[in-house]
Amino acid sequence: MTGPLDINGPCVQRRAVEALFGLLEQMCEGAVSVDHNARIVWINDKYRALLGIDPQEDVIGRDIETVIPESMMRHVVETGRPILLDIMKFSDQNLVVSRLPLSDERGRVIGAIGFVLYDRVDHLKPILAKFERLQAELSRTHQKLDEERRAKYSFSNFIGLSVPAVEVKRVARRCALHDSPVLILGETGTGKELLAQAIHAGSARATGPFVAVNTAAIPETLLESEFFGAAPGAFTGADRRARDGKFQVADGGTLFLDEIGDMPLPLQAKLLRAIESKQIEPLGSNRLKTVDIRILAATSQDLARKVAAGTFRSDLFYRLNVLTVRVPPLRERLADLGPLAEHLLEQIARSSREPQRELEPDALDVLGRHHWPGNVRELRNVLERACVAADTTTITANDVRTVLGTAALAFTAVGASPLAVAVAEKEREAITAALKVAGGKKSAAARLLGISRSSLYERLRMLGLS
Numbered sequence: 001m002t003g004p005l006d007i008n009g010p011c012v013q014r015r016a017v018e019a020l021f022g023l024l025e026q027m028c029e030g031a032v033s034v035d036h037n038a039r040i041v042w043i044n045d046k047y048r049a050l051l052g053i054d055p056q057e058d059v060i061g062r063d064i065e066t067v068i069p070e071s072m073m074r075h076v077v078e079t080g081r082p083i084l085l086d087i088m089k090f091s092d093q094n095l096v097v098s099r100l101p102l103s104d105e106r107g108r109v110i111g112a113i114g115f116v117l118y119d120r121v122d123h124l125k126p127i128l129a130k131f132e133r134l135q136a137e138l139s140r141t142h143q144k145l146d147e148e149r150r151a152k153y154s155f156s157n158f159i160g161l162s163v164p165a166v167e168v169k170r171v172a173r174r175c176a177l178h179d180s181p182v183l184i185l186g187e188t189g190t191g192k193e194l195l196a197q198a199i200h201a202g203s204a205r206a207t208g209p210f211v212a213v214n215t216a217a218i219p220e221t222l223l224e225s226e227f228f229g230a231a232p233g234a235f236t237g238a239d240r241r242a243r244d245g246k247f248q249v250a251d252g253g254t255l256f257l258d259e260i261g262d263m264p265l266p267l268q269a270k271l272l273r274a275i276e277s278k279q280i281e282p283l284g285s286n287r288l289k290t291v292d293i294r295i296l297a298a299t300s301q302d303l304a305r306k307v308a309a310g311t312f313r314s315d316l317f318y319r320l321n322v323l324t325v326r327v328p329p330l331r332e333r334l335a336d337l338g339p340l341a342e343h344l345l346e347q348i349a350r351s352s353r354e355p356q357r358e359l360e361p362d363a364l365d366v367l368g369r370h371h372w373p374g375n376v377r378e379l380r381n382v383l384e385r386a387c388v389a390a391d392t393t394t395i396t397a398n399d400v401r402t403v404l405g406t407a408a409l410a411f412t413a414v415g416a417s418p419l420a421v422a423v424a425e426k427e428r429e430a431i432t433a434a435l436k437v438a439g440g441k442k443s444a445a446a447r448l449l450g451i452s453r454s455s456l457y458e459r460l461r462m463l464g465l466s
Contacts, residue, residue: 030116036109038064038074076101076112153197159343160336164328175323176202183320184298186327189377192298193258195325200254205294208253211246216259223267224283231284247280250293261301261312272316311440330372337367344380348387357387362397370404431459
């Protein structure tokens, strides 16, 4: 009685190799084998016929190049590396060939074997066509991604002719001429990212990528891998392939760190080291990678106060605060309300594919009496809602009052304090107190307030807080 079949035994392996060799020889257009000196030790009849070798001619023992001048079999023998797919020219033919090294039991290369897979390149046309199509699609995807990573705004997109608007553009243009870090300060909704893109577009790095990261919008546990990338399987659930971080994606261009004041202290130290050394270490990796980027950072918080409170590193603050741009709030440049409103109404019309609305003069007056805690972002929101509320192609003062409610009277001549302003002030106090108790952690503050984290972010934006 025979025992169980050993599938790893040498007998089975030998039979498998013999079967595979026989199948390849039968399917291909020719086969040849050489020894360790690249001399022919065997050639089948189909290959002889393909090469036009007389059946009576003895080619055994001859150097492979004397029979097939373009052969790469000697290279395979010398390197021990296969050439799995190649196009070899012989006379007026183009042959699709494959070459494999042969080794003994101790792994020493003792020869090589070659197969002619096709005697015409035409057989590869479907594969080549598919490859070219995939390459074209990949190229289009890369091109689209590169376009997405280019700055979309220039200084002309920062609308305004008031003294504060002209001054901030003057300072930002000077920052564009240097490669030092820039800290952009301003309330939420003032256009800090727009200015960051404009600085990049006006700099020597304009052709490189512009990569923006909102520090406040990324969970703390993912911030490190988001910035520096991750090695394959660096943590549970991580991709098996290496993942590039934003530092690598921005290589050769600009990395914009929005809401930098919300960055956790442990990550601040790693960010400082990366900025100063221009090297990063992906999560789970022991290798340093060199990057060439310019850092632009923005915040609506008082970083100097956070440094004094010990919640922001002083060394990182001074490293980022080389050049400073202070973006004025909308209430300090109300002279720009008209041009801004017209520009925003054009954008709204394009996105909604509806006729552009026009503001009546008294409607602009109502807008001018609002405090604008959400700045330009709030102005766009108000105008968009007013466009929906308007019955005609013009937006009236009543349309604006409907949207703004009682808050539109916040800065009337009598100096009244309407209910909406009072409620907003109390809400601001409650959120500030909750953040203080929670140690600045927004998730914990949201739980204390009994609202969702996304709702808290929305209220922070509306109230001009971080």
